[in-house]
Amino acid sequence: MSQSWTRYSRQMLFKPVGEQGQRKLDESKVFIVGMGALGTVIANHLVRSGVGHVVFCDRDFVEESNLQRQMLFNEQDVQQFLPKAVAAEQALKKLNSSVNIKGHVTDVNANNVESFIDGVDVIMDGTDNFETRYLLNDVAYKHGIPFVYGGAVSSRGMNAVFLPGKTPCLRCMFPTYGGAGQTCDTIGVLSPIVDIIASMQVMEVLKILTGNSEKLRNNLASIDLWENHSFEMKLEEINEECPTCQLKQYPALSQGENERVTTLCGRDTVQFMTANKLNLVSWERKLEKVASVKKSPYLLRAVLEEGETFVLFPEGRVLVQGTENISRAKTLYAKYIGM
Structure with a gap:
């Protein structure tokens, strides 16, 4: 042993x-x-x-x-x-x-x-x-x-x-x-x-x-x-x-690859999966003009003027926190990230 x-x-x-x-x-x-x-x-x-x-x-x-x-x-x-x-x-x-x-x-x-x-x-x-x-x-x-x-x-x-x-x-x-x-x-x-x-x-x-x-x-x-x-x-x-x-x-x-928008149960959060990876340094520069931004090596957190919060991950995932309304989340996502 x-x-x-x-x-x-x-x-x-x-x-x-x-x-x-x-x-x-x-x-x-x-x-x-x-x-x-x-x-x-x-x-x-x-x-x-x-x-x-x-x-x-x-x-x-x-x-x-x-x-x-x-x-x-x-x-x-x-x-x-x-x-x-x-x-x-x-x-x-x-x-x-x-x-x-x-x-x-x-x-x-x-x-x-x-x-x-x-x-x-x-x-x-x-x-x-x-x-x-x-x-x-x-x-x-x-x-x-x-x-x-x-x-x-x-x-x-x-x-x-x-x-x-x-x-x-x-x-x-x-x-x-x-x-x-x-x-x-x-x-x-x-x-x-x-x-x-x-x-x-x-x-x-x-x-x-x-x-x-x-x-x-x-x-x-x-x-x-x-x-x-x-x-x-x-x-x-x-x-x-x-x-x-x-x-x-x-x-x-066997779910389709296009099913990329989901509501996270009980979290008041909608998740988006993008097709590409996210450069957090680049997104920090973009979002700091419209949000209060904090970045770590693992994620970027941006509190929007509207009250909701974006959390971006390098793999291409984005969380919209503060709403479970997919339409509302898509509106914010399209406005700041782009559909």
């Missing part, structure tokens, strides 16, 4: 893990989408556990309201308006320098998700919306990769593991999801439920990665910490008409 594995000694004393399981963790790769409340807890546990390669994506940057529950961030990250993927990567590398950690500042969508899954053993849900979860579900079942779902809002949370070829998929369980306006930004969230759900997700992943899949829970767990309720729902029978796991159509992966 390598001397550097001393840090995992207590974990290896747990017989189902042991030295063999620890070696498997060291050889594993996990992909996390979303580095917010769930994602930061997930990444913290995986890196501390010695998972050899942890890669993650997030499209947002650190704000003060995140600090209540997003455990890898601090006040300095807010002051520097660091992208979450950057701040998380910096924090995680200080926890375990032997793990290969890579954060990507990007929006995961149908056009790029498959570029992140090479060699991935598990895909983990750290998101806050079902649109992205359907996307992860589809790419997981297309490529035969286990998908670990988790969600938390208010004092409630749910968790399940979906295994291609063995269990029904997320779309079998939830064929459609219209939303009920219940997000962290509308009804709040308590940090303990986030920690518990994310920890449950990681526990199931450790079972998979160490070769103990027979110990997987095989149901959908639901918990309400405030009301002291918990129950387990048996995974439904496979839907023979499911477009993902049965018909293999993967609808979330």
